[in-house]
Amino acid sequence: MNVLIVDDDRLVSSSLKTILEADPMVHVSSVGNSGSEAVALYHKLCPDILLMDIRMDGMTGIDAAKILLEEDSKAKILFLTTFSDDDYIVEALRIGAKGYILKQNFESIVPALKAVFSGQVVFGDAIVSKFPSLMKPKEQPNFSRFKLSERELAIIEHVANGKSNREIAQKLFLSEGTVRNYISIILEKLALRDRTQLAIFYYKHL
Template identity: 65%
Template sequence: MKVVVVDDDKLVCASLKTIIESEGEVEVLGLGYNGQDAIALYKQLKPDVLLMDIRMDLMTGLEAAEIILKEDQAAKILFLTTFLDDEYIIKALQLGAKGYLIKQNFESIVPSLRAVEAGQNVFGQDIVTKIPGLMTIDHREQPSYDLSDKEQELIEGVAQGMSNREISESLYLSEGTVRNRLSIILEKLNLRDRTQLAIFYYKNLK
């Protein structure tokens, strides 16, 4: 797996590189120190995952992610920050980031990178507990989305961060069936990816 690390603290960047590469089979292709670096490095190196801080000089990680994801919707961006600001979490989710971790949880970084590369969404426990509160709406105005009970169960599995294989095992469906049904659900709801589907769940079905 190829990774680019972007953080405005050069010592943190170097430390992250050491931590990530100590696990083996993961290579840090480049280090950047602001959002502009992130954009340039992503275009140049095309990493499997971009690991990036949020608050940085010149350009924030959120601003960089918005530009990168507009040009490449398949980009896999994992935020690693010290901030639990509601505004940051909501923006990261809306942009389509694949994960949001708090820096204190260094032991979870490499497993999270692997999960994101495999197509999963990764949010630290601190983030998961906040999401339902951030996404509350008035359910009296909730429209009908014409979703079957099974489709709602599939969406719930995605919202809980489960992989297609884990969902297939819990619902006794084949992995291919899960993948196909999720594609149909995304098209039906006019959503782009699993992250937006998770947001939809917390806003409309939770």
């Protein structure tokens, strides 16, 4: 897999390159040091994954990711940062990043890249532990404004709890195809991109 590394600390980006290329499956296409470089290098190299810091001078990693994901919603962007800031986590989830892990957990970086490459969404344990508090609704939800049926609400709840389509189908006595159709309809109805954003919606509103 081809990986683009972007971090404003040149020592960190150089060290990351060494760590990643110790794995024969990983090739580092290039290294950048700012959000603007991330956008330019991504356009030039079309890497499989962009591994990027968040807090950088000028254009932040979040800003760069927004630009790239607006152009290509399937872009695989994995944030690697020293900050488990709540606002950053929520924003990374909202814009469609494929993961958010902490630099301190360096041994998890290559496995996280491989997981993202295979299509998974990855968040470190320290990040996942924050989800319940991050997603608590600020006020009592008004279900009627979402125009969701009881069946749709049940499916959203199962998705938020990490259930696969097969598991949801078994729980609700439906076919997998019917569950897939329901999820597509729900995503369109709520103007959401994927299952991750649907889970966020559930914890924030339902």
